Amino acid sequence: MPRMRLPGPSCTALACLLALLAGCDAPAPLPPPGANGTVAVHVWDPQGGPPTVLVADRIRQEGLRFDRMLLERVRGRVVQSDLDCALNAPSGVWSAQKGLLTLDGPVRLAGTWQGSAVLGNAATASLSRDGEALILRQLELWHRGQRLTAAVAELRRDRTLIAPQGMSSTPLPGELAAVLAALPDPLVLPQ
Numbered sequence: 001m002p003r004m005r006l007p008g009p010s011c012t013a014l015a016c017l018l019a020l021l022a023g024c025d026a027p028a029p030l031p032p033p034g035a036n037g038t039v040a041v042h043v044w045d046p047q048g049g050p051p052t053v054l055v056a057d058r059i060r061q062e063g064l065r066f067d068r069m070l071l072e073r074v075r076g077r078v079v080q081s082d083l084d085c086a087l088n089a090p091s092g093v094w095s096a097q098k099g100l101l102t103l104d105g106p107v108r109l110a111g112t113w114q115g116s117a118v119l120g121n122a123a124t125a126s127l128s129r130d131g132e133a134l135i136l137r138q139l140e141l142w143h144r145g146q147r148l149t150a151a152v153a154e155l156r157r158d159r160t161l162i163a164p165q166g167m168s169s170t171p172l173p174g175e176l177a178a179v180l181a182a183l184p185d186p187l188v189l190p191q
Helices: 011-025 175-181
Strands: 035-043 051-061 068-080 082-095 102-113 116-128 133-143 146-156 167-171
Touching: 068 102, 082 116, 102 133, 116 175
Parallel strands: none
Antiparallel strands: 035 051, 051 068, 068 082, 082 102, 102 116, 116 133, 133 146, 146 167
């Protein structure tokens, strides 16, 4: 029986193909842990109320576990009875071991408290997993015609603001008090 020879690749073409395939077995490097783009974190209320929602532009995992997460450009909204407050911070850290979110300042606050407008800032803010209080350090608030300052303040879920080291209160300058007084009373923010 006669043998047929089929046309095949030349030795050079075969060597090039093998060289290309040899490079395919190396896995591509994994990207660094984390996520870019909008990342939403919900801190749920143990009593079943609405969650505190935090949004970050970027989140990075520190180490090999999810024990510590670094957040960049953090925005959030805390909705509690008698409090509806938006906050903004350049960065933050979530510690799973401590169950604590710490925001680095300046932390800016704006919203309503007890039906009236509230504006403020703090050097840092922290919120525990149970969400019972927002701890604010080096706090300055403008509320109901007053400028309130405290080294440390706890804005609690039960609608109280506690300052363990004391709080000072001075009247706002007239033009600022007038701007806040011109807002609707009670001030209700959209859901």
